[in-house]
Amino acid sequence: MTDINAFANTILELIHTKSYETIAHVIPQKGAYVEVGNRVLIGLVKEDNRLFQAFMDGTATLYYSGKQFPTTIALQDLHFFMPYIKGKGIRDVYEIVKVRTITGKEAKQTDEDDVDSKALRLAFELRYVRKQYAEFQPIDTTKMIVHTFVDTTFDKLEECVIIDKL
Structure with missing residues (x-):
């Protein structure tokens, strides 16, 4: 009977655990796509950014x-x-494929050779996934770290969005 109870407890635990938490502990098969976690980085993009x-x-x-x-x-x-x-706000979701460091010169694709161009930056290689919202949604920028980033989850994303209560 002990084996049956242990088995039943394991099944109940799997049922009550969020799927991404379970998948995070599984080793994927070759060629399989596994989404692990739902952490999302919101990052500022200004009009003068070459990728705007x-x-x-x-x-x-x-x-x-x-x-x-x-x-x-x-x-x-x-x-x-x-x-x-x-x-404008946030709208689109991208998967972070890879994170690496690059110089300011590489990021801005310039020939400048000053201190700023030699400074390292983080580069996130991205793949478009979907539109989270049909239209841009303004966010509470007071939640931004160094006026540029928000580290959150999809579960808590609505806490960042400013809902227009007209």
Whole structure:
């Protein structure tokens, strides 16, 4: 009887555990796509960013940080990225495919050779996933770390969005 009770408890535990938590502990088979976690980084994209139009069109494949990136954000836990278009809000979701470092010169694709161009930045290689919202949704920018980033989850995303209560 003990084996049956242990088996039943294991089944109940699996039923009550969120699927992404269970999948996080599974080793995927070759070629299998597994979504682990739902951490999302919201990052500021200004009009003067060379990739601005690609983010507006949903075709961006790269996001790079400024000289400062908050050390409180655990990069290994990030799975998704949402661009915050300054003055408009958030709309699209991208999968973070890879994170690497690049120089300011590489990020901005310039020939400048000054201190700023040699500074390292984080580069997030991206793949478009979907529209989270049909239209851009403004967010509470007071939640942004160094006026540029929000580290959250999809479960808590609505806490960042400003709902117009007209």
